[in-house]
Amino acid sequence: MRPTTRSRPVKPSSFTRRGIYRDGVRLRTNRRSSPAAGICTRTRIVLHAAFPIASKKFDEALEQIEDLVEHSQAEDGMLEYRATTDVTEPTVVRFFEH
Secondary structure: OOOOOOOOOOOOOEEEOOEEEEOOEEEEOOOOOOOOOOOOOOOOOOEEEEEEOOHHHHHHHHHHHHHHHHHHHOOOOOOOEEEEEOOOOOOEEEEEEO
16 A cells, blocks of 8 residues: 655655666556556657658669668667568558567
């Protein structure tokens, strides 16, 4: 049970990758189990781009895209980098970066 009043001044919390700590005691974790649970200190950015490619140069472009994906995946901080062709528009390539 949490006390309703504080008998001593509040010390600043320290934020780590595993949670929020005060005096060596974990107060909260950084991950949420639901939108209403705790706070979220991690932000995930997703970048989406779509590029139409001329059908004459599509095969050449796919080779270059494969190299681009391979090099992008190797970058520091990159969680995921994907390139996919669109089902409804076969000459459109969609990129997703996390």
